[in-house]
Amino acid sequence: MTEGLVVRGLSKRFGGLVVSDGLDFDLPPGARKALIGPNGAGKSTFANLVTGIHAPSSGSIRFDGADISDMDETARVRLGIAKTFQITTLFTGLTVRENLRLAVLERERRGFRLFCRADGDPEVEAEIAALMDQLALEPLADRVVERLAYGQQRLVELAMTLALKPRVLILDEPAAGVPGSETHLITDAIEALPADLAVLIIEHDMELVFRVARSIVVLVAGRILTEGTPAQIASDPQVRELYLGGAHG
Amino acid sequence: MKRALPFILLLAGTAAMYLLMPYNLAFATRILVMGIFVLSIDLVLGFAGIATLGQAAMYGAGAYAAALFAAHAWAEPVAGLAVGAAAGAVVALLSGLVLMRASGLTLIMLTIAVAALLAETANRARDLTGGADGLRVAFGPVLGLWEFDFIGQTGFCYAAAVGACVLGLLALVARSPFGLSLRGLQSSPARMAAIGAPVYPRRVAAYTLGGAIAGIAGALSAQVAGLVSLETFSFTLSAEALVMLILGGTGRLWGALLGTVLFMFAHHYAAAADPFNWLFAIGALVMVVVFVLPGGLLSLPGALKGGRHD
Amino acid sequence: MTLLLNIALDGIAYGMILFLVAVGLSVTMGLMRVVNLAHGGFALMGGALAHWAGADLGLGFWPALACAILGTVALALPLERLVYRRIYGFGELQQVLATIGLTFIVIAAVNRWQGSALLPVPLPETLSRTVDLGFRTLPAHRIAVILCGLGVILGLWLLLDRTRFGIRLRAAVDNRAIASAHGIVTDRIYMATFGLGAALAALGGVLGAELLPVDAYYPLRYMVLFLMVVAVGGMGSVTGSFAAALGLGITETAARYLVPDMATFAFYGIVILVLALRPQGLMGRIA
Numbered sequence: 001m002t003e004g005l006v007v008r009g010l011s012k013r014f015g016g017l018v019v020s021d022g023l024d025f026d027l028p029p030g031a032r033k034a035l036i037g038p039n040g041a042g043k044s045t046f047a048n049l050v051t052g053i054h055a056p057s058s059g060s061i062r063f064d065g066a067d068i069s070d071m072d073e074t075a076r077v078r079l080g081i082a083k084t085f086q087i088t089t090l091f092t093g094l095t096v097r098e099n100l101r102l103a104v105l106e107r108e109r110r111g112f113r114l115f116c117r118a119d120g121d122p123e124v125e126a127e128i129a130a131l132m133d134q135l136a137l138e139p140l141a142d143r144v145v146e147r148l149a150y151g152q153q154r155l156v157e158l159a160m161t162l163a164l165k166p167r168v169l170i171l172d173e174p175a176a177g178v179p180g181s182e183t184h185l186i187t188d189a190i191e192a193l194p195a196d197l198a199v200l201i202i203e204h205d206m207e208l209v210f211r212v213a214r215s216i217v218v219l220v221a222g223r224i225l226t227e228g229t230p231a232q233i234a235s236d237p238q239v240r241e242l243y244l245g246g247a248h249g
Numbered sequence: 250m251k252r253a254l255p256f257i258l259l260l261a262g263t264a265a266m267y268l269l270m271p272y273n274l275a276f277a278t279r280i281l282v283m284g285i286f287v288l289s290i291d292l293v294l295g296f297a298g299i300a301t302l303g304q305a306a307m308y309g310a311g312a313y314a315a316a317l318f319a320a321h322a323w324a325e326p327v328a329g330l331a332v333g334a335a336a337g338a339v340v341a342l343l344s345g346l347v348l349m350r351a352s353g354l355t356l357i358m359l360t361i362a363v364a365a366l367l368a369e370t371a372n373r374a375r376d377l378t379g380g381a382d383g384l385r386v387a388f389g390p391v392l393g394l395w396e397f398d399f400i401g402q403t404g405f406c407y408a409a410a411v412g413a414c415v416l417g418l419l420a421l422v423a424r425s426p427f428g429l430s431l432r433g434l435q436s437s438p439a440r441m442a443a444i445g446a447p448v449y450p451r452r453v454a455a456y457t458l459g460g461a462i463a464g465i466a467g468a469l470s471a472q473v474a475g476l477v478s479l480e481t482f483s484f485t486l487s488a489e490a491l492v493m494l495i496l497g498g499t500g501r502l503w504g505a506l507l508g509t510v511l512f513m514f515a516h517h518y519a520a521a522a523d524p525f526n527w528l529f530a531i532g533a534l535v536m537v538v539v540f541v542l543p544g545g546l547l548s549l550p551g552a553l554k555g556g557r558h559d
Numbered sequence: 560m561t562l563l564l565n566i567a568l569d570g571i572a573y574g575m576i577l578f579l580v581a582v583g584l585s586v587t588m589g590l591m592r593v594v595n596l597a598h599g600g601f602a603l604m605g606g607a608l609a610h611w612a613g614a615d616l617g618l619g620f621w622p623a624l625a626c627a628i629l630g631t632v633a634l635a636l637p638l639e640r641l642v643y644r645r646i647y648g649f650g651e652l653q654q655v656l657a658t659i660g661l662t663f664i665v666i667a668a669v670n671r672w673q674g675s676a677l678l679p680v681p682l683p684e685t686l687s688r689t690v691d692l693g694f695r696t697l698p699a700h701r702i703a704v705i706l707c708g709l710g711v712i713l714g715l716w717l718l719l720d721r722t723r724f725g726i727r728l729r730a731a732v733d734n735r736a737i738a739s740a741h742g743i744v745t746d747r748i749y750m751a752t753f754g755l756g757a758a759l760a761a762l763g764g765v766l767g768a769e770l771l772p773v774d775a776y777y778p779l780r781y782m783v784l785f786l787m788v789v790a791v792g793g794m795g796s797v798t799g800s801f802a803a804a805l806g807l808g809i810t811e812t813a814a815r816y817l818v819p820d821m822a823t824f825a826f827y828g829i830v831i832l833v834l835a836l837r838p839q840g841l842m843g844r845i846a
Contacts, residue, residue, distance in 0.1 A: 051443075077445030089443065091436040102433045106446040111430040112454065114422050118429040164444055300652045347835045353651050354594055355838040358790040361783050362830045369823040484783055488659060495656055525670040525775075532663025539657045540645065 003064045004028035004198050005050065005081070005168050010059035012045055019045045021222040022059070027168060031198045034213035036206075036233075038242065042222040043202045044086055047170050050200075051083045052076040063168070080167035084174060086202075088153045092146035096137055096156050099145060100128045103163035127163070135159045135189055151182035158189055168198045175205045187211055210234070218242075255503050259416075262510070263409050274401035276517055278473050281408040284509045285415050286466035287493045288502060292419060293459035294491070295499035296428060298435025299452060300353070302487050303360030304463050306344065306367050307337035309482035311464025312471040313371060313378060316386040319472075324389035326472045330411065330465055337464015338457050340367070345456035349449055361484060368482035383478035386471065397473070404473035411469055415462055419502055422458070431455050432500070492535055498545025507547060561694050566813045568692075572701040574808025575708035576767040578801055580781070581788035582711060583759030585800035588789055590719075590732055591752055593643060594651050596658040598760055598785055599778030600665035604631045605761025606773030607669045610678035620683040628761045635757030639750050647749070662778045670775040678773045680765055704766055708801075711759065715797050728752055787826075791833050793843025802841055803833075 005027035012020040019042045027033060035043050048054045050061060052073040061069045068076055091099050104124050105111060119125065132138045135155045140148060145156060154174060161169060174190070175183050183205070190212050193199060203209050209216065209230070216233040218225040220242060226233070233239055266277040286308055293299045314336030315329035323329075344363045351359055371378045378384050390396040395403045422428045433441050434451060441448050471477045480486065489512070497508025512531075520527040542548060584598040609627035612618045618626065638661075646657050686703055689696040719725035731745040764773055771781055788807060792799030807826060814825035833841065 053442075073442045074445050074447050077443065082445075083443065085439070085443070089437055089440045091433050091440060093436050094432060098429065098432075102429055102446075103444045105426045106430065106441075106444045110426045111446055111451060113426045115425060117424050118426045119424075160440075160444065294652070300655075302655070347831070351834065351838045354588075354794065355790060355834050355840075357594075357651065357655065358786055359831060359834050362787065362827045362834070365783065366824065366827040366831065369827065373820055373824075485779070492656070492659070525667045525675070528663045528670075529667035532660040532667065535656055535660030535663070536642075539649075539653050539660065543653070 002028050006062040008060050011057050012049055013057045019222050023224060027198045027200055029196050029198050032212060032214045034201045034209040034216045035219055037219035041219040043219055044172060047083055047172050047202060051081055082161045082164045082166035083170035084157045084161050084172055086172040088157055090145050090157055095142050095144055097128060097141045099156060099160055100131055100163050103160045107164050131159050131163055151178040154178050155185055171201045173203055175208050267405060274405045278401055278405045278408045280513045281412045282466055282470045283513055284506050285412050286463055287490050287505045287509045288419055289459045289462035290490055290494050291505040293456055297431040297455035299456060300357050301360040302357050303364035305482050305487040306364035307341050307460035307463035308467035309367055310340040311337040311467030312477045312481045315468030316384050316471045316477045319388050320386050326388050326391050329472060330468050333464040333468025334461040338461035341460020342457045345453045349452040349456060364482050368479055372479055381479060383476055385476050388472045408469055408473055495538055498547035501547055504545050504547040566816050570809030570812035572705055573812050574805035575705045576770050577788050577808050578708050578804035580763030580767045581785045581804055582800055583756040584785050585789045585797050587753055587756035589794045593647055594654040596655055596782055597661040599782050600662045601631055601635060601757045601760035602764030603669055603777045604634055605764040606678050606768060607673050609680045609765045613680050624765050627765050628758050631761035632754045632758050636754050639753040666775050675775045700769055707766060712801050787830050791830055791840055793840025796842040799840055799842030
């Protein structure tokens with residue numbers, strides 16, 4: 001199997017509280033995995049461990065053969081591990097275009113340039129236009145982000161993460177808070193992602209999970225309960241009991 | 250045309266000060282110096298969102314460095330500005346390495362403490378700085394050509410030229426990728442980290458650049474007055490400059506300048522008449538701005554029209 | 560040995576004064592999470608009222624102190640209602656600016672009323688004596704200040720940890736919405752707490768006047784000092800302020816005895832060291 005993201009024995013304790021307990025997890029290039037589980041199962045903590053927001057208490061995270069367990073968030077983003085936040089986190093006072101421009105410029109390591117115009121590179125501007133086109137954001141290009149509807153903000157967040165040209169994409173509840181009429185925008189965008197990109201979706205919306213994921217990991221109380229194809233997970237009595245039953249019952 | 254309007258106004262205003270206040274050029278020069286200082290705070294606070302009440306640390310460092318350099322090495326003012334900028338940058342860099350890890354109230358306290366520590370250092374190093382008596386230094390002619398005169402014509406023109414350079418530099422920086430990233434830092438450090446931007450080094454860089462500009466302002470103040478005092482490090486100076494910035498509007502260069510001009514004129518005339526009524530007026534004004542007009546006076550036209558136009 | 564005792568005694572006395580004038584700020588800023596730069600303004604109100612009650616009304620020290628505390632609270636409560644309630648939700652910088660503005664207004668008002676000269680409050684006979692401790696003498700006033708500081712910390716601990724008010728206050732601070740949902744009237748709790756902070760400011764202003772003399776510019780002159788004590792102690796911790804005030808007081812006093820030139824360095828050096836290593840302060844909770 002090609003390398004990608006390889007997590008072994010990953011644990012995280014906050015004080016006495018064990019939030020992640022010896023997790024083994026693989027995310028090879030091209031993967032479409034979903035991480036599901038009840039509230040408090042440690043899904044967001046897992047995402048934060050992989051992206052470097054939290055340091056693990058023990059265990060290792062490897063990416064394409066290199067140990068990245070001790071790398072900080074910035075370094076991991078630069079390696080190509082990007083995530084969207086569970087609660088939309090954007091540059092609210094800037095326009096959509098400026099948000100994307102900032103992401104592209106940082107990816108290109110141009111953030112320390114003082115004496116050229118931020119909007120002066122036609123290649124960067126073309127890339128921004130293409131991204132907006134991909135997610136149907138063009139009509140909103142020059143609107144300030146804080147004035148957009150929440151569903152639109154989720155799309156901007158997705159666009160910003162794509163602007164980083166990631167190799168691993170972690171989507172933390174991409175559809176949370178998005179009105180039902182707009183969910184298809186998110187789903188379409190995810191389905192249109194490049195084939196070799198490794199995608200991990202943390203999501204409560206089962207419809208979205210079953211449409212997008214080719215493999216589902218069930219996390220309960222910080223441990224992996226089971227992993228399988230959507231069909232296997234859907235018919236797993238344990239999962240029905242623990243999660244699907246609770247969510248839909 | 251609309252873009253050029255502020256520049257024209259600024260040029261006209263500077264010329265007007267020169268022509269209309271021929272016997273008060275020292276005051277007009279102080280406005281220019283203060284304008285540069287407030288611009289440095291605008292970069293740090295208005296753009297990068299780094300809360301500070303201790304920008305005077307770098308202003309004072311620049312002032313003393315320029316004066317000492319002139320007294321012991323070379324009295325040419327432009328070289329002195331470079332030394333002042335370097336001193337401000339070094340102080341900001343060294344303190345920034347510690348400070349930029351903090352945020353919120355802790356950060357504000359630390360900036361105050363650094364300025365207080367430098368003030369005490371200058372106070373104790375009496376042999377070098379003259380302590381509480383201040384340091385009197387004669388500067389040579391600017392670029393070897395223009396001698397500082399008693400009426401302050403050279404001083405004013407020199408300060409105006411320096412101010413124009415600083416403003417031009419900051420206008421460039423504001424539009425650069427670096428400037429955009431500072432606005433990003435202010436808006437959401439978490440998002441900056443998530444797009445792979447090095448948040449801490451970027452904050453240190455912004456603080457250092459702001460420190461260099463504050464150092465230039467300090468050096469300039471020493472040169473046009475021929476005197477440096479411990480006041481250059483004072484909390485009051487930091488706080489007043491911050492009030493000027495808030496008054497005009499943060500995050501916009503014109504706001505910093507507008508606030509400075511209004512504050513300095515009001516202070517000059519009102520405070521001379523009655524210092525305590527002045528305090529009352531400025532206190533009330535600050536509260537009005539914070540409560541009613543958080544964007545500063547520069548946002549007033551937009552607010553009156555019933556919406557912000559970006 | 561005597562030197563050590565001297566340092567300890569003077570350091571504790573100085574630290575207690577720092578604590579007395581800063582503890583009110585610890586209450587408003589630490590518990591209510593509002594950066595209250597106008598704290599010195601309330602101490603000034605107390606000092607001015609005490610001076611007025613003593614000099615103009617001819618009251619004795621204790622009635623004047625009571626008058627100062629009650630008067631300051633009477634002024635603070637409407638201010639809480641009109642001004643502070645609106646700034647609780649602001650960012651730190653906006654709070655800093657709003658309260659600096661308020662400070663300016665208080666200074667101007669006190670100056671208009673009492674002028675810009677010192678506003679002394681004459682001590683009563685019992686406090687102006689000196690007490691012989693064997694190895695040295697100490698003004699009775701200092702001893703009273705030390706006892707008063709101990710009384711305040713004990714009282715606050717009882718109030719915050721052992722009463723229904725304390726429990727409700729901490730609930731209201733931790734989560735206003737949830738506290739409201741549980742029927743806790745957060746508005747009134749905030750008002751009462753703010754009043755408490757103002758009362759402590761007035762008490763500290765009057766009692767600390769021997770070392771930190773009161774005049775119209777008092778709030779600006781000592782603003783940084785109060786803030787440092789609270790920041791070093793840690794937001795939300797009265798005990799932290801107590802430890803910080805004593806620690807800073809003893810450090811500075813020791814430096815004054817041993818290396819007089821370095822006293823101010825020692826003070827700010829410790830402040831920077833503590834805040835750099837522990838941004839949340841000695842006993843602050845990690846936000």
